[in-house]
Every structure is written in structure tokens, then in C-alpha cells.
Amino acid sequence: SQELEQSPQSLIVQEGKNLTINCTSSKTLYGLYWYKQKYGEGLIFLMMLQKGGEEKSHEKITAKLDEKKQQSSLHITASQPSHAGIYLCGASSNTGNQFYFGTGTSLTVIP
């Protein structure tokens, strides 16, 4: 199975602070997705990265995929309480038949 390890497991930050979440794969990634979720609710798609070295931004969130395509980072600038939730990276298996999620990062933003 595709193993995706996220760090940190949980994060508590003061509003306005920047933060970074990492997602590391045991295998080469052929597409890395980032989602946001609150337990008991659906997933919110954030970004998808495919190419080594690719970087995408949406509002205050930036995601990067390293050149070797085995690690991705999600960076939030000037965090707000609305950023709180569970952040999940996800990727397909190398056969494309399965889709796995990372271990998840729980983010709390203190006003």
C-alpha cells in the first residue's frame, strides 16, 4: 500500500502565525492531493500536484511537491481560525487502483 506519513500529527498555533504541514511518501508520487476536513463532514479539495518541483497557491495556502516527488509540504500564511481542521494528503497507488490518505494533521488556530 502507499504509505503517506504526515507531520506534525497535530498543531496548535496563534492566529496570524505561519505553519507548515509535511507529507512524506514511501514511494514515488504520481499525483499528490491535499484536502481539508472536519471530522464528520466531507472533504474539501485544496490542491493537486503532479510534477516534481511544482508549487501551487490558493489564497493563503501554498503546496509544493519536491523534485523527487516523494514529499509535499502545505504552508499556510497568516493563519486564521477558519483554517482549523484536519489536513489530509492523498495519493493513488502506483497501479492507480487504490487511493490512500496520509495520517492526517489536526490544526487548531487560537484567536
Added chain:
Amino acid sequence: GAVVSQHPSWVICKSGTSVKIECRSLDFQATTMFWYRQFPKQSLMLMATSNEGSKATYEQGVEKDKFLINHASLTLSTLTVTSAHPEDSSFYICSARGYTGGDEQYFGPGTRLTVT
């Protein structure tokens, strides 16, 4: 965009009974559907992958006789939790991938199951 629905959104059942959860792709044909479960403060764990017209492929550790998956058509997959127990209480999410012009998959809103 492509829409995936789940029904019911929440269900409470008694221990020992079975409960069925439906996952539908509303505006596209889903050749593959995935079922995940999630416990509080944890990530989504892939339970099984189902392709229309064939048997589901279960992940290691998931009991196929307990979690029956049927992908009878290109728009519907069902997950039946048989002889449910309190430890089966969880949040179940499905996703669908198919003929949408891309390789993306679309997630349902989830079903919260509580077994009393």
C-alpha cells in the same frame, strides 16, 4: 463539477442488525468507487475498492464478510455493515472515479454510523 451523494447521512442502529449505506454518482458514470472509514481525530482508512461489475478488493485487515460491498451499476455502490457492533460506529465516506474527463475522484459527504 461531478457530484457524489451518500445516503443516509447518519444512521443509528442496534447491535446485531445490518445497515446499508448507498453511494451514488449523480452526474457521471463511476467505474471505480472507494470506501473509507474514519474514527475521531484520525485519518481516512481505505476499506475497499470496487469496480463496476466485479468483486470488491478489500484492504488488509478489513473483513469482507462483515463489510459487504456491491457495485451493481455505474452510478451506485453500496456498503452493508452486517451484524453491526458498537466498535463499527464510525464515519464512512465513499468516493467515485470515472468518466469525468480527468483522473480525479469525487467524495461523498459521508455517513455517520452509530451502533448502540
